Amino acid sequence: MNHLLLLQQGQAEQLRHFPYITELVKLKVQNIQLNSFTIKTHSELRVGLITEGKFDWNIAGQGYTLFPGDTALACPWQAIGSTKGIMDIGTLTWIGIQPEFFDAQGKLQLGTWSGISESEQGVMGKILAMNKTPVLTRFGAGATILQSIEYEIMQQEMGYRTRVNHLLDELFIEMVRHLSKAENFRRDFPQIFLKLEQTLRSNLAHPWTVEEMAGLVGLGTTAFTEKVKVFTGFSPLHYLINLRIAEAIKLLRQSNHSLTRIALETGFYSSQHFSSTFKKLTGYTPRAYRKNQ
Amino acid sequence: MDCILTIDINTSAVRIHAFDLNGKVLGMRKGSYPTFHPQADYSEQDPEQVFITTLYVLKNFLNEQIHPQKYKVQAICFCAAMHSVLAVDKNGRPLGNAVIWADNRAIKQSKMLKNSPEGNSIYNATGTPIHPMSPLAKIAWMQHQDPERFNQAHKFISLKEYIILQLTGEYLVDHSIASSTGLFDIHQLQWNARSLSFAGIDKEQLSTPVSIYFDEVGLKKEYYKSLRLASTTKVILGSSDGCSATLGSGDIRHKRATVTIASSGAVRVAGKEFLVDEQQRFFNYLLADDYYVSGGPSNNVGVAFDWFTQQFGNFHQGQEFEQVREELIRDAVYVPAGAKGLLFLPYLLGERAPIWNANARGVFFGLNITHEPKHLLRACVEGILLEMYSIGKLLSTQRSFDSISLTGSYASVPLFAQILTDIYGLPVQVNTTVDSIAQGTALIALTQMGYFSGLEEASASTHFTGTYSPDEQNHDLYMRYFEVFERLSGKLEEEFEMIAGLQ
Numbered sequence: 182m183n184h185l186l187l188l189q190q191g192q193a194e195q196l197r198h199f200p201y202i203t204e205l206v207k208l209k210v211q212n213i214q215l216n217s218f219t220i221k222t223h224s225e226l227r228v229g230l231i232t233e234g235k236f237d238w239n240i241a242g243q244g245y246t247l248f249p250g251d252t253a254l255a256c257p258w259q260a261i262g263s264t265k266g267i268m269d270i271g272t273l274t275w276i277g278i279q280p281e282f283f284d285a286q287g288k289l290q291l292g293t294w295s296g297i298s299e300s301e302q303g304v305m306g307k308i309l310a311m312n313k314t315p316v317l318t319r320f321g322a323g324a325t326i327l328q329s330i331e332y333e334i335m336q337q338e339m340g341y342r343t344r345v346n347h348l349l350d351e352l353f354i355e356m357v358r359h360l361s362k363a364e365n366f367r368r369d370f371p372q373i374f375l376k377l378e379q380t381l382r383s384n385l386a387h388p389w390t391v392e393e394m395a396g397l398v399g400l401g402t403t404a405f406t407e408k409v410k411v412f413t414g415f416s417p418l419h420y421l422i423n424l425r426i427a428e429a430i431k432l433l434r435q436s437n438h439s440l441t442r443i444a445l446e447t448g449f450y451s452s453q454h455f456s457s458t459f460k461k462l463t464g465y466t467p468r469a470y471r472k473n474q
Numbered sequence: 475m476d477c478i479l480t481i482d483i484n485t486s487a488v489r490i491h492a493f494d495l496n497g498k499v500l501g502m503r504k505g506s507y508p509t510f511h512p513q514a515d516y517s518e519q520d521p522e523q524v525f526i527t528t529l530y531v532l533k534n535f536l537n538e539q540i541h542p543q544k545y546k547v548q549a550i551c552f553c554a555a556m557h558s559v560l561a562v563d564k565n566g567r568p569l570g571n572a573v574i575w576a577d578n579r580a581i582k583q584s585k586m587l588k589n590s591p592e593g594n595s596i597y598n599a600t601g602t603p604i605h606p607m608s609p610l611a612k613i614a615w616m617q618h619q620d621p622e623r624f625n626q627a628h629k630f631i632s633l634k635e636y637i638i639l640q641l642t643g644e645y646l647v648d649h650s651i652a653s654s655t656g657l658f659d660i661h662q663l664q665w666n667a668r669s670l671s672f673a674g675i676d677k678e679q680l681s682t683p684v685s686i687y688f689d690e691v692g693l694k695k696e697y698y699k700s701l702r703l704a705s706t707t708k709v710i711l712g713s714s715d716g717c718s719a720t721l722g723s724g725d726i727r728h729k730r731a732t733v734t735i736a737s738s739g740a741v742r743v744a745g746k747e748f749l750v751d752e753q754q755r756f757f758n759y760l761l762a763d764d765y766y767v768s769g770g771p772s773n774n775v776g777v778a779f780d781w782f783t784q785q786f787g788n789f790h791q792g793q794e795f796e797q798v799r800e801e802l803i804r805d806a807v808y809v810p811a812g813a814k815g816l817l818f819l820p821y822l823l824g825e826r827a828p829i830w831n832a833n834a835r836g837v838f839f840g841l842n843i844t845h846e847p848k849h850l851l852r853a854c855v856e857g858i859l860l861e862m863y864s865i866g867k868l869l870s871t872q873r874s875f876d877s878i879s880l881t882g883s884y885a886s887v888p889l890f891a892q893i894l895t896d897i898y899g900l901p902v903q904v905n906t907t908v909d910s911i912a913q914g915t916a917l918i919a920l921t922q923m924g925y926f927s928g929l930e931e932a933s934a935s936t937h938f939t940g941t942y943s944p945d946e947q948n949h950d951l952y953m954r955y956f957e958v959f960e961r962l963s964g965k966l967e968e969e970f971e972m973i974a975g976l977q
Contacts, residue, residue, distance in 0.1 A: 367784050369795035371486070378508050414487065414505040414531060423505070423530055427523035434567050462530055464700025 183209040186274075186331060195334050198342050201292050202349075203277035205331065210234070210268050220262030225279040226309075227261060228352065229253040230323050234271015237264045240315040250324075252317040254356065256309055258285045274327050278349065285310055294346045297353065304396040305357045311380070311397070312360050322355040361399030370408055373398050381421060385428055385448045391417050425449065426462055433471045440467050477545040478923075479535075480915035481528065483554040483634055484715060485509065485574065485737075488528045490535050491912040492545065495925055497935055499908055501539050505531035510571065515578040518571035521560055521636045528637055536701055549689075549708040551919035553718045553911055554634035556654035556759075559609035561616065561627035562636070569623050572633050573612050576738075578824075580611035581832060583618070587611070592668060594754070599666045601748060601758030601766070602656040605826065610656030610669050617674040627679065635681050642691045642709060647681040650713035653760040658683060660748065660760045686713045686762045687922040710919050715911050716769075717761045720744050722914025723879040723905070726765060726933040731875040732910075733862055733902075735890060736882035737776040741827075741865040742769030744933075749872045755828050756869070762918075763929045768873070770827025770865040774820040775858055776884060778836070781822055782854045786847060802851055807889050809852035811896070811948045812955060816840045816849050818857030819963055821970075825861075828868045829963055833974035839962060856893060860952070860959045863897045867956075878902045879938075881910040888942075896948040897956070903938040 186207035190196050196205070203225045220239050229252065236247040241259040249271075255261035257280075263269065282290040289306025291297065297305070317323070330348045333341045365373045377398050381389060394417050395405035409417045425447040432443045444455035459467045477500055482489045487506035494500055505527040510518045540547060557575035562568055573579070587593045588604040602608050609630065616624045631639065632655075635647050652658035657673065657680065659666040665677040688711040692698070698705050712718070719742075720732045726744040734740045748758035749768045758768045780799070787798035821834035838850065866878075878900055884890045886906040895902035905913075917932035926932035 367787070367789055367795070369780065369784075369799075375508050412506060414503060419530075423523065423527055426530075427520060427526045430522045430526065434565075462526070462533065464696040 183211060185209055185272075188334070195337075199294075199334070199345060201279045201281075201294060202345075203279050205274075205276050205334065207272075207274045207331070208268070209272045210270050213267050213270065216266050218263040218268040219266045220260050220264075222258060222260045223255070223277065224257055225277040226257060226283065227253075227255045227275055227277050228323070228327075228356070229255075229261075229273055229275035230327055232272045232274065232324075234269055234273075236269045236271060236273070238262065239264050243315075245316045247316060250319065250321075252320045252323045252356075254309075254312070254315045254317060256285070257283055259315065261315075274331075276327060276330065276352075283309075287311065291350075291353070295350055295353075296347070297350050300390070300392060301396075304390075304393045305353060307393060308357050308361055308396055314360075314363070317356065317359055317363070320356070320359050322359070323352070326352045326355065357396070358399065361397060365399055370412055374409070374412055378424075381424060382428075385425055386446055388448065389421060421448070422458060422462075426459060429455065429459065429467070430463075430470070433467055443467070475543075475545055476548050477540065478549045478551060478916060478919045479532075479540075479547055480712070480912045480919065481532065481550060481552050481637075482715065482718075482909075482911050482915060483524065483528060483552070483637060484911070485555050485576075488524070488531055489909065489912060490528075490531050491909065491916070492535070492540060493912075493916040493920075495548070495920065495923075497913070497916055497920055497932075499912070500545070501535070502909070502912070503531050503535040503539070509574065509576070513579075515581070517574050517576040517578075519558070519574055519633065521568045521572050521633060524572070524633055525637055525640050533701060536703070541702060547703055547707050549710050549919050549923060551710040551915050551922075552634060552638065552712040553715055553915040554632065554637075554651065556632075556651060556714045556716060557607045557609060558633045559612050559630055559655075560633060560636055561623055562629050562631060562639075563626055564628040566628075566639055568636070569626055572636070574633075575607045577612065578606045578832065579619075580606040580615035583614040584608070584611040587614075587672060588754070592672065596656065596666065596669050596672065597754045598750070599659045599661065600656050600669060601653055601660045601760070601768075603754050603757055603826075603830065604656070605830070606832075607826075608654070608656035610673055613657075613673040613675060624674070629679050629681065630675065631681055638709075638711070641693050641697055643694055644691050645681040646688065646691070646711060647683050648686045648688065648711040648713055649683060649760045649762065650686055650717045652683045654714055654716075654757070660758060660766070663760075684711060686711055686717075686918055689922065708923075710922050712915050712918055713761060714759060716740060716742060716757075717759055717767045718912075718914030718918070719881055719910045720767045720914065721761065721917055721929060721933050722908075722910035722912070722936060723881050724877075724903070724933065724936055724938075725930070727930050728877070729873075729875045730877050730879060731769075731866055731869065732879045732881060733866065733894065734882040735775050735858075735862065735880065735884035735894075737780075738771065738773055739775035739862055739882065740769055740771040741862060741869055742767050743869060743873045743875060744768075745873060749869075751872070753830075755830060756872075761929065765929060769869060772861055772865060773823040773826055774836075774861065776882075778820040778822050778858050779854060782851065786850065803855075803887060803889055805848060806852050806855050809848050811852075811856075811893075812951055813849040813852035813856060814845060815842070816845055816853040817860075817955060817959055817962070818850075818853040819959065819966075820854070820857045820861050821963075827865045829967075831967065831970060833970045834963070834966075835970055835973055835977075837962065837966070839958070855889065856897075856952075856955070857959075859890065859893050859897055860956055862894065863956060864960060864963070866898065876900060879910075880904045891940075891942045893952075895942040895944045897952045899944045899946075899949040899953075901944070902942040904940045904942075905936070905938050907939055 287307035287310030449455035560572035824832035
């Protein structure tokens with residue numbers, strides 16, 4: 182194994198100013214070593230880019246074959262490693278980034294170094310956590326960004342610390358955009374919307390924002406709102422109210438849950454908010470509706 | 475000023491139109507809801523979401539457009555997609571989702587019935603082809619495959635009946651929707667005993683069948699209040715989408731066929747006799763005033779073109795689907811008719827009319843070394859329309875027609891209209907400014923209210939915005955292609971089954 186670059190936090194002086202970068206490694210593998218790449222989880226987010234060779238990896242329990250140009254992405258709770266336990270022959274680069282907080286529900290706080298707003302980090306965390314394809318194909322931006330990060334860290338020219346932080350932000354933004362666009366490539370909007378609908382439905386209690394919903398389908402909020410209006414006849418938030426009330430009706434009729442519980446389960450702030458919205462739409466208060474049935 | 479509202483509860487959305495009393499559109503609102511596919515053959519919708527969406531759209535439409543303009547709503551008339559079925563308990567609570575027309579879970583039950591002597595008698599009495607789409611087959615499926623739900627079911631109703639139940643508190647079904655269930659005798663106007671016994675239910679488990687003009691119940695008083703409608707606002711039951719579209723797209727006395735090209739499609743004719751077919755290939759649905767709407771549906775219309783767009787469209791630089799589809803249509807215009815001797819059988823989803831073969835599959839036929847992607851594109855469009863012709867041709871053996879009304883989302887695409895007119899060799903007329911389903915529903919309401927003497931006069935009030943005329947040369951050419959098309963789709967029956975078995 183031939184390390185073209187090996188920077189590890191705590192050992193490499195170059196990473197001293199970047200405590201959130203756990204490692205930056207460039208590796209050329211010329212002969213196979215046993216147990217050189219076993220499957221395990223890391224506490225950080227790992228992004229690996231293949232430049233030469235063919236790698237059989239297992240990410241989050243699924244097998245993938247990676248070719249040059251492919252980028253692997255493993256979140257902190259996802260195990261990554263080689264199916265055979267060995268690093269295959271070839272060349273690759275990876276970076277480990279340790280967010281301040283990142284969990285499988287998608288709650289993400291990158292840290293004070295990041296210039297991405299808190300709410301956008303929330304959306305990005307959701308998209309990363311919900312992502313089902315940890316291998317990004319034709320992700321050209323990744324190679325360029327990793328190369329620039331390496332250059333900045335090694336050369337330490339004026340302003341390099343700011344530059345590296347910007348590049349890390351850039352990497353996150355490009356990855357998330359790539360993921361949400363790749364998901365919906367060659368799909369018409371009704372199909373895209375149906376998938377989003379299922380996501381909303383599976384977690385109605387979450388206080389969904391338009392930014393989150395638009396991010397999930399890889400659109401800007403303006404285009405997203407416009408498209409949702411044309412397709413569904415409702416603004417995104419009104420469509421969401423539809424879903425919430427329909428679910429609430431089901432719970433009112435088929436369960437004995439309290440109104441407060443139904444309100445919270447279907448994503449209303451309070452039973453008052455639930456009652457007034459319900460009454461405005463159906464003409465009945467939730468209590469009267471339940472009694473009537 | 476007075477107006478009426480039409481509420482069309484369709485497969486993908488509810489569309490509410492306002493019309494003045496002359497049948498002119500004043501405005502429209504829609505709200506969509508999803509179809510779920512929990513398994514490959516399943517297609518379901520959430521009745522509560524359909525209801526709440528309907529109510530929400532109605533409320534917004536009234537509050538934002540109708541009331542501010544001081545329109546007085548005289549009547550509300552309904553329309554809906556056919557073949558949906560929903561089990562409800564004795565309190566009217568849905569037992570699970572509604573199963574819609576596209577659902578194929580009952581394929582076994584329908585096959586069994588079709589091959590039995592009972593099948594022919596049921597088809598002749600009910601007018602509905604024996605097929606997994608019909609509520610008859612779906613209820614029979616539930617009896618055997620989901621006995622728990624089946625046994626809890628107090629009634630089996632369509633989505634339209636569920637909306638009517640929510641709004642009025644009554645179980646009512648109009649003759650048109652009833653005649654698409656496979657359970658209703660279209661000659662006696664009552665539930666058919668043989669069907670009921672096959673489905674394993676009794677007639678008390680179905681709604682009361684009434685005329686499409688029925689107006690004897692009103693909204694629940696809470697809805698008159700919350701929607702701010704006068705308590706004199708009539709509720710007229712209305713018809714089904716197929717019947718309304720036929721009524722709303724031309725004079726029903728004329729020798730005319732209505733071709734609908736949307737996601738799925740159909741060719742229909744209206745007339746005072748129902749069509750008899752030993753091979754059970756046509757549907758006969760009951761409209762009113764002694765009129766039946768007869769014809770055949772196709773699975774592979776817009777869906778097939780969307781498939782082509784998805785697989786072969788040029789999605790460079792993140793172009794959107796709709797944009798790519800438009801570009802393809804533009805490209806197809808410049809490919810000469812006949813696609814250089816290439817044919818496409820569009821049976822991607824199996825096919826209903828005219829071959830009624832769930833195992834049918836798509837075929838590109840005649841490929842040679844000179845064919846380019848653009849020829850596949852043109853062949854795809856032509857194949858879809860040749861299929862629409864094959865239904866029409868079969869229909870014309872029983873009912874001749876000399877013009878076509880084209881409706882559905884593709885009616886506004888000139889390429890589709892022109893190829894259709896060339897294939898049929900008949901003038902094709904379109905109205906791209908009005909939704910024929912809404913128009914037909916409004917005509918039913920206006921007839922019921924006495925503004926027309928009957929459906930004949932009402933349908934004569936429709937008009938067209940454009941006419942396409944056939945090119946004789948292209949027609950002759952397409953007829954030569956159709957000969958191959960028809961032979962192939964008949965010949966391949968065994969091979970379809972073999973290949974479907976491998977998929």
